[in-house]
Amino acid sequence: MIVAAxxxxxxxxxxxxxxxxxxxxxxxxAQYILLAAExxxxxxxxxxxxxVMVLFLFxxxxxxxxxxxxxxxxxSYKKLGIPVALVMLAAMGLALISSFGVEKLPQTATVVSSQxxxxxxxxxxLLPFWALSFVLLAAVVGAIVLARKD
Amino acid sequence: MNLFASESEVLAPLVSGWFLEHxxxxxxxxxxxxxxxILIGKRLPMKGSELGVLSMLSSLVLAAGAGYQWIQRTxxxxxxxxxxxxxxxxxxxxxxxxxFGIGQHIDGLSVxxxxxxxxxxTLVQIYSLEYLRGDRRYTHFFAALTLFSxxxxxxxxxDNMMLFLLGWExxxxxxxxxxxxxxxxxxxxxxxxxAFFTVRTGDAGLLVGITxxxxxxxxxxxxxxxxxxxxxxxxxxxxxxxxxNSTVITIAAVALFIACIGKSGQFPLHTWLPxxxxxxxxxxxxxxxxxxxxxxxxxxxxxxxxxxxGLNILGGGGNLIMIxxxxxxxxxxxxxxxxxxxxRVLAYSTVSQLGYMMLGLGAGAWMPAVFHIFTHAFxxxxxxxxxxxxxxxxxxxxxxxxRDMGGLRKVMPITFITWIISTLALCGVFPFSGFFSKDEIIxxxxxxxxxxxxxxGLIGAFMTAAYMTRATYxxxxxxxxxxxxxxxxHDSHEAHATHDVHDxxxxxxxxxxxEAHGPHESGLLIxxxxxxxxxxxxxxxxxxxxxxxxxxxxxxxxxxxxxxxFAPELHHAPFMWSKAxxxxxxxxxxxxxxxLISSRLFTKRDPRLVGLTQRVKLLGLGHKFLVNKYYLDAxxxxxxxxxxxxxxxxxxxxxxxNVLDGxxxxxxxxxxxxxxxxxxxxxxxxVDATVNNSAAFxxxxxxxxxxxxxxxxxxxxxxxxxxxxxxxxxxxxINT
Amino acid sequence: MFVNQFLFLAAVLFCIGVYGVVARKxxxxxxxxxxxxxxxxxINLLTFALRNGSxxxxxxxxxxxxxxxxxxxxxLGLVLLVxxxxxxxxxxxxxxxxx
Numbered sequence: 001m002i003v004a005a006x007x008x009x010x011x012x013x014x015x016x017x018x019x020x021x022x023x024x025x026x027x028x029x030a031q032y033i034l035l036a037a038e039x040x041x042x043x044x045x046x047x048x049x050x051x052v053m054v055l056f057l058f059x060x061x062x063x064x065x066x067x068x069x070x071x072x073x074x075x076s077y078k079k080l081g082i083p084v085a086l087v088m089l090a091a092m093g094l095a096l097i098s099s100f101g102v103e104k105l106p107q108t109a110t111v112v113s114s115q116x117x118x119x120x121x122x123x124x125x126l127l128p129f130w131a132l133s134f135v136l137l138a139a140v141v142g143a144i145v146l147a148r149k150d
Numbered sequence: 151m152n153l154f155a156s157e158s159e160v161l162a163p164l165v166s167g168w169f170l171e172h173x174x175x176x177x178x179x180x181x182x183x184x185x186x187x188i189l190i191g192k193r194l195p196m197k198g199s200e201l202g203v204l205s206m207l208s209s210l211v212l213a214a215g216a217g218y219q220w221i222q223r224t225x226x227x228x229x230x231x232x233x234x235x236x237x238x239x240x241x242x243x244x245x246x247x248x249x250f251g252i253g254q255h256i257d258g259l260s261v262x263x264x265x266x267x268x269x270x271x272t273l274v275q276i277y278s279l280e281y282l283r284g285d286r287r288y289t290h291f292f293a294a295l296t297l298f299s300x301x302x303x304x305x306x307x308x309d310n311m312m313l314f315l316l317g318w319e320x321x322x323x324x325x326x327x328x329x330x331x332x333x334x335x336x337x338x339x340x341x342x343x344x345a346f347f348t349v350r351t352g353d354a355g356l357l358v359g360i361t362x363x364x365x366x367x368x369x370x371x372x373x374x375x376x377x378x379x380x381x382x383x384x385x386x387x388x389x390x391x392x393x394x395n396s397t398v399i400t401i402a403a404v405a406l407f408i409a410c411i412g413k414s415g416q417f418p419l420h421t422w423l424p425x426x427x428x429x430x431x432x433x434x435x436x437x438x439x440x441x442x443x444x445x446x447x448x449x450x451x452x453x454x455x456x457x458x459x460g461l462n463i464l465g466g467g468g469n470l471i472m473i474x475x476x477x478x479x480x481x482x483x484x485x486x487x488x489x490x491x492x493x494r495v496l497a498y499s500t501v502s503q504l505g506y507m508m509l510g511l512g513a514g515a516w517m518p519a520v521f522h523i524f525t526h527a528f529x530x531x532x533x534x535x536x537x538x539x540x541x542x543x544x545x546x547x548x549x550x551x552x553r554d555m556g557g558l559r560k561v562m563p564i565t566f567i568t569w570i571i572s573t574l575a576l577c578g579v580f581p582f583s584g585f586f587s588k589d590e591i592i593x594x595x596x597x598x599x600x601x602x603x604x605x606x607g608l609i610g611a612f613m614t615a616a617y618m619t620r621a622t623y624x625x626x627x628x629x630x631x632x633x634x635x636x637x638x639x640h641d642s643h644e645a646h647a648t649h650d651v652h653d654x655x656x657x658x659x660x661x662x663x664x665e666a667h668g669p670h671e672s673g674l675l676i677x678x679x680x681x682x683x684x685x686x687x688x689x690x691x692x693x694x695x696x697x698x699x700x701x702x703x704x705x706x707x708x709x710x711x712x713x714x715x716f717a718p719e720l721h722h723a724p725f726m727w728s729k730a731x732x733x734x735x736x737x738x739x740x741x742x743x744x745x746l747i748s749s750r751l752f753t754k755r756d757p758r759l760v761g762l763t764q765r766v767k768l769l770g771l772g773h774k775f776l777v778n779k780y781y782l783d784a785x786x787x788x789x790x791x792x793x794x795x796x797x798x799x800x801x802x803x804x805x806x807x808n809v810l811d812g813x814x815x816x817x818x819x820x821x822x823x824x825x826x827x828x829x830x831x832x833x834x835x836x837v838d839a840t841v842n843n844s845a846a847f848x849x850x851x852x853x854x855x856x857x858x859x860x861x862x863x864x865x866x867x868x869x870x871x872x873x874x875x876x877x878x879x880x881x882x883x884i885n886t
Numbered sequence: 887m888f889v890n891q892f893l894f895l896a897a898v899l900f901c902i903g904v905y906g907v908v909a910r911k912x913x914x915x916x917x918x919x920x921x922x923x924x925x926x927x928x929i930n931l932l933t934f935a936l937r938n939g940s941x942x943x944x945x946x947x948x949x950x951x952x953x954x955x956x957x958x959x960x961x962l963g964l965v966l967l968v969x970x971x972x973x974x975x976x977x978x979x980x981x982x983x984x985x
Contacts, residue, residue: 001899002895002899002902005902005903005922006902008902008906008915008918008919009902009903009906009910009915009919014912014914014915017915017918018918021921021922024899024922024925025921025925028899028925028928028929031892031895031929031932032928032929032932032947034887034892035892035932035933035935035936036936037932037935037936037944037947039944039948040928040932040944040947040948040951043948043951044928047955048921048951051955052921052954052955052958055959056917056918056958058962059914059917059962059966060914062966062969063914063965063966063969078908078909080868080872080908081868081904081909082905082909083872084868084871084872084905084908085875085901085902085904085905085908086901087872087875087876087879088871088874088875088878088900088901088904089897089898089901091875091878091881091882092878092900092901093894093897094879094882094883095882095885096893096894096897098882098885100888100889100890100893101890102888103888103889103890104887104888104889105887105888105889105933105937106936106937106939112941112944116944117944117945117948120941120942120945121945121948125942125945128949132949132952132953135953135956136952136955139955139956139957139959139960140956140959142959142960142963143960143962143963144963145963146960146963146964146966146967147962147963147966147967863977864907864908864909864910864916867907867908868908871904871907871908
């Protein structure tokens with residue numbers, strides 16, 4: 001998964017990057033299942049791998065990127081990006097080790113059923129849900145307006 | 151709750167009824183009507199106005215039914231029993247543990263205000279049918295008017311503060327829409343903005359107050375009553391329970407009172423109310439005299455326990471509410487003297503009467519103050535509609551008393567009589583309704599030990615009588631002037647454009663063009679509401695006529711909550727004719743003096759009085775001070791707004807010019823100066839190399855600093871993330 | 887299973903995403919990197935949901951997925967518009983500053 005993620009940001013081919021991203025997202029879905037989050041994992045597969053990837057590929061197609069290797073996908077800040085990422089990783093790693101150490105996850109945890117999630121969404125988190133619906137609506141309208149040829 | 155349930159089992163069971171249980175329908179009807187008017191109003195035969203009128207009528211019927219059943223309910227209770235309000239609540243929405251309810255809280259106070267609001271709204275809508283006929287935004291006007299009534303009704307019967315806030319804000323919005331109804335005129339839209347922002351300033355207090363109350367009361371109310379900290383009933387019980395921290399409740403009360411100051415036009419936020427007269431007259435009548443502005447007073451009356459405890463009412467000395475109320479009474483009454491616009495006189499009079507209500511509430515005279523809401527609504531609505539009638543039919547849409555009115559009593563007999571009745575009621579002349587409420591306030595203020603404030607109240611009564619006499623004289627007596635004398639035809643239109651800021655040309659053209667008309671009496675749709683209101687202005691006082699003994703004090707029986715854990719104990723001043731006659735004498739003195747001066751000044755042109763303000767310097771200064779409204783507006787705009795906005799703008803500009811540019815050019819400039827200095831002072835030949843070096847240094851610093859402002863997103867992102875990474879690392883190292 | 891096992895994965899994913907955002911020139915690839923960051927956040931949320939035995943994390947993870955979908959939609963719309971106007975989707979060429 002990490003290799004796939006690295007390939008996403010290093011490959012010289014946009015379509016390859018998108019395909020590697022599929023691998024990463026599928027790996028993330030597997031992690032979700034390990035974390036007893038079935039419903040989220042299924043949603044991940046459906047939404048990300050199903051829909052978002054198609055969007056990306058369409059985006060690549062419509063912007064007429066060459067299907068094939070390109071040499072100038074990276075900008076000159078690559079040199080800056082590597083140390084930044086490493087410093088961040090170091091910071092987070094230090095924090096994680098010092099705070100969690102070798103703590104283990106509860107083994108007895110049962111899979112969270114989608115009923116529980118829906119109870120949460122339509123109970124205490126109803127208002128964010130509404131807000132989210134409006135965000136999606138706005139995004140749909142916005143995407144149409146932006147992409148329309150006029 | 152348990153304690154209370156067992157208590158009421160012993161006492162007589164309270165009667166309830168369909169109208170009381172379903173009172174929540176009252177605001178729902180106008181809300182639905184609003185949606186219908188917006189959606190299909192334009193296609194209806196009367197452009198949606200019939201929906202507005204119908205919905206208000208049905209609300210009125212529902213409110214009246216609730217009122218009737220409430221009276222039955224109080225009658226079914228024993229003398230000392232607390233009449234339990236009819237409360238219903240549903241959960242509206244929940245988010246992260248907060249439960250926001252929606253519901254009704256029906257008790258005497260809310261029923262009373264519901265009836266007043268529904269009644270006045272109905273009459274005003276009927277009146278508007280005629281007054282706004284032909285207006286280009288006729289449908290929108292009725293939609294906004296209906297939504298306004300819905301908001302006010304919802305606010306009045308709200309069982310919790312969130313719903314209260316909702317209604318309050320709906321009113322604020324509608325008020326903005328209606329004041330700016332003729333927004334093409336610059337003055338109108340400016341007045342609407344001013345009203346909106348001024349009221350919003352106060353609304354911040356309401357939000358703060360509600361939040362404070364919720365977080366401090368929620369635990370207590372959940373534990374004792376099982377309701378959330380938004381519930382009005384819960385907050386009232388909590389405030390009186392002795393549980394609250396006195397500082398917290400004082401801050402909450404002050405915050406809420408700031409909202410009341412904004413909404414009810416109390417000093418020092420009263421400046422928006424007279425300007426709000428730029429809206430159509432029915433709007434002024436409904437919103438800015440009889441209903442919306444009493445929302446602030448209603449808030450104080452509704453959450454009276456909070457104010458009672460928080461501001462130590464009846465605790466001796468003056469408190470914030472009383473002081474603000476008293477200041478408002480006097481300064482706005484004084485302002486009313488210098489106004490030439492009839493609606494502005496009435497607006498300042500409204501401000502002043504609201505001051506009376508606040509004074510009464512602050513002094514523990516709850517019942518008279520609430521009763522004054524009731525009576526004031528009738529006579530003030532009548533006065534405003536009367537003013538509208540005059541301008542509509544007689545003075546060619548002008549509100550200027552000095553230029554376009556005078557001598558109208560003969561041509562407009564109905565308007566004249568209703569006006570006189572309402573004026574007498576406003577002045578508090580026996581047996582008109584104002585007497586029973588206003589005099590009671592003054593009397594009770596004195597009775598509760600605030601002699602100084604009682605004297606201010608009496609001064610206010612004197613001033614009220616005087617300025618109303620002046621306005622009446624200018625309008626109805628003396629010689630007809632300007633438009634009222636029938637000069638409208640040759641009174642050219644550009645003259646109108648200057649003084650006719652209040653009624654836009656929209657109605658003007660639609661209604662008047664081609665009509666050769668002098669002053670005449672208004673149509674039935676205008677005079678009938680006037681007559682109904684004047685009858686009420688005359689008669690409504692008898693509902694709580696203290697002079698005739700206990701049996702006449704119906705309103706007290708029906709409306710005032712009995713002392714209990716939900717209501718503080720209040721005292722009433724025994725009525726004494728000696729005191730009443732004193733205030734009556736003062737009022738008559740006011741009328742007489744003002745009449746004498748007015749007739750001499752405006753009709754006989756007595757040389758001793760004409761131009762007095764020009765001749766006597768002190769008076770002139772005072773006059774100028776009043777005409778400029780104590781320079782409060784100028785103060786707000788010039789000092790406050792500018793002192794906040796201007797430094798921010800200039801600081802930003804300075805930052806732009808000096809800091810940002812300076813960072814990039816500073817190095818360059820500094821080194822260039824240095825090199826110039828070096829060039830001038832040291833021999834060129836010797837230090838040629840140095841100069842070159844410093845120039846190169848300049849260039850290298852410039853180029854080193856320049857790339858950070860490249861405009862490239864990736865670079866900004868890289869810098870942002872690296873800064874974040876370094877900061878995170880520092881934090882982690884510090885914490886471990 | 888260790889807590890850190892997942893959290894480290896999330897951290898690594900996050901850093902790779904950051905690197906991608908910084909280093910990539912192509913706008914579509916930048917959006918992909920942002921997806922990586924969002925996924926790492928999701929892993930974190932779900933880990934803590936399991937650790938604390940609550941379902942709140944799941945709800946937020948779902949919300950994040952939905953927001954991410956919206957974001958990709960709008961983002962690609964913007965990219966298309968930029969492409970149409972500038973004939974390029976390289977973010978470096980979008981700078982209109984003269985510096």
